[in-house]
Ligand SMILES: Nc1ncnc2c1ncn2[C@@H]1O[C@H](COP(=O)(O)OP(=O)(O)OP(=O)(O)O)[C@@H](O)[C@H]1O
């Protein structure tokens with residue numbers, strides 16, 4: 162079993178040992194955010210003796226969750242360590258398997274994937290007399306998603322005793338779609354979060370149970386949380402107030418799909434720890450990165466540094482196409498490091514004075 166403090170720098174160690182209260186770790190790419198978070202998990206379990214069933218560790222993609230579970234498994238022996246190391250939607254599924262009986266669904270409810278949702282959309286569109294090409298089906302589902310973001314649809318269409326008449330199905334997109342879902346007690350991706358929140362809102366004992374159970378909550382890549390995500394995380398952590406968030410507003414690239422890095426910046430933290438030692442890149446690359454991100458709005462200042470040797474010169478390349486390699490092959494020659502552009506919506510364009518030559 163590895164020592165929990167093995168290979169941590171002093172700031173990472175501080176983050177690992179800061180177990181109580183609302184802790185925010187602000188850290189650039191490659192500064193060991195995930196490392197600090199996974200070691201903290203092991204510290205809570207191995208040193209403080211917290212049961213993994215009382216720890217929730219969240220991230221954004223299944224791939225990141227799998228990576229986190231694998232890193233944790235190298236340090237924590239408990240058989241069920243990975244129960245609550247998952248994505249937010251993964252957590253919602255676990256929550257709903259226990260709680261969905263409250264709204265009359267069976268524990269074995271179905272989860273719709275994209276293809277299932279499309280199939281249901283097509284049936285609903287037929288009934289509504291709508292043309293169903295690939296494009297219109299996608300548009301139909303986008304519209305359904307928007308309607309589901311508004312309050313009320315669960316109460317209107319999904320609770321026991323809700324009646325969706327033939328007339329409603331023929332005239333309302335949402336009624337048509339949800340009535341078909343209900344035939345097999347199926348939830349789509351949006352429902353997972355919405356129904357979880359509905360149950361927490363309407364069943365005080367469910368809310369109390371989960372708030373009591375989850376003594377410690379940790380969130381990686383918290384700059385990518387949207388309003389619903391923040392709302393759920395804040396609610397679940399309201400009782401114990403042990404919420405540890407790790408993120409980097411300078412790496413926020415998902416505002417176009419609702420991410421709210423500003424809520425990370427304005428998070429009411431009892432303590433903020435900044436990780437700024439980068440373990441991946443050379444000083445030249447970090448100089449460029451620091452220069453570019455210093456132009457971002459809505460950020461928490463930090464200055465990445467590394468102990469690595471100087472490395473290759475950096476060149477600037479502005480691709481014309483949105484997709485494809487677009488010249489990357491020819492430019493990324495062995496004598497230069499390559500700086501690509503990311504779709505960072507809240508940043509200004511590149512600064513006037515670049516610390517590296519244009520090609
Ligand atoms: N204190 C340290 N000493 C040496 N190497 C470290 C240290 N902390 C992290 N690293 C190494 O740096 C790399 C990045 O670590 P990690 O994935 O935890 O960073 P991250 O900040 O989460 O990265 P990302 O921005 O990609 O999410 C890994 O190879 C890790 O082993």
Ligand SMILES: [Mg+2]
Nearest residue numbers: 194195196381
């Ligand atoms: Mg990481």
